Amino acid sequence: MKPLQSMKKINFFHLLFLLSIALAAVFCIVSVVQSAHLQQVEHQLSSMRGETSRADHLQDQLQDLTAKYDDLSSRMAIRQSFSETHASDGTKIAYLTFDDGPSKNTSQLLQALKQSNVKATFFVIGLNCQQYPDAVKNEAAGGHVVGIHSWTHKYEYIYANMDNFKQDFMQLHDYLTQQLGSEPTICRFPGGTNNTVSKKYTKEPIMQEAVNWVEGMDIRPIDWDADAGDAETPIPTKDQIVQRVLREIGHKTNPVILMHDFGNRTSTIEAVPLIVQQLQAQGYTFGTLSAATPATLFKPVVTAAS
Ligand SMILES: [Zn+2]
Known part of the structure; x- marks a missing residue:
């Protein structure tokens, strides 16, 4: 019984050791995968933030151009009304x-x-x-x-x-x-x-x-x-x-x-x-x-x- 018991003990510790290594390996792989995923998410977030600020900038430019267009349109309308009202009769x-x-x-x-x-x-x-x-x-x-x-x-x-x-x-x-x-x-x-x-x-x-x-x-x-x-x-x-x-x-x-x-x-x-x-x-x-x-x-x- 003794050798058998000893063998069982060895196998048990052996298995425990192997299991620990396997768990550690799994943990490492999960960590690496998670870290890579996090990096990817961060990268996506920062590029989204960049795009948002570009969009804000474009929005400002659009507002600026719209104001200029409105101003020019009203000036053109004023001048058009002058020429319609006061056009030379020759x-x-x-x-x-x-x-x-x-x-x-x-x-x-x-x-x-x-x-x-x-x-x-x-x-x-x-x-x-x-x-x-x-x-x-x-x-x-x-x-x-x-x-x-x-x-x-x-x-x-x-x-x-x-x-x-x-x-x-x-x-x-x-x-x-x-x-x-x-x-x-x-x-x-x-x-x-x-x-x-x-x-x-x-x-x-x-x-x-x-x-x-x-x-x-x-x-x-x-x-x-x-x-x-x-x-x-x-x-x-x-x-x-x-x-x-x-x-x-x-x-x-x-x-x-x-x-x-x-x-x-x-x-x-x-x-x-x-x-x-x-x-x-x-x-x-x-x-x-x-x-x-x-x-x-x-x-x-x-x-x-x-
Ligand atoms: Zn002068």
């Missing part, structure tokens, strides 16, 4: 406009316009109005239209940010309202609304926002489509100004002619009667600008992204 009307005055030559310019029996539009500078306090009243009394240009005309100030732009604009708006007894309804942005000038003075050009803000006050920004070139140096002669104006007008039905009321030159004033004669001979009459002038006068606004 009548040839030219608009003489004089920027940057008043000056010491304003009364002489008013005299030349009176002699030619035409009315014009003046986009004035506030600081010059203070220097020639009777000028805007004389312009309005002569049947001409006075619009906002800028209080300071300092590009680096007015186009630096919206606060500066609004301050400068409203200073002249309030001054003209007080001087003329009614609010101005038109304006011309210094350098024009196409942004080629203003974008030099800010990282994020404010032109689009400024145009929206002005239009929101029912004031109409108006550019030009025939540049007389009279602000250039050397100062052009009256004949050069006339030729340039006729060339720029070409076959336009409602040209808006950009000229200047500067104190350091008189060739613009001398050119006025000649321009009037030439254009009248071509069948044009002369008008003043208003919020109802044909919308083709708008130039596209270039945004920061362009």
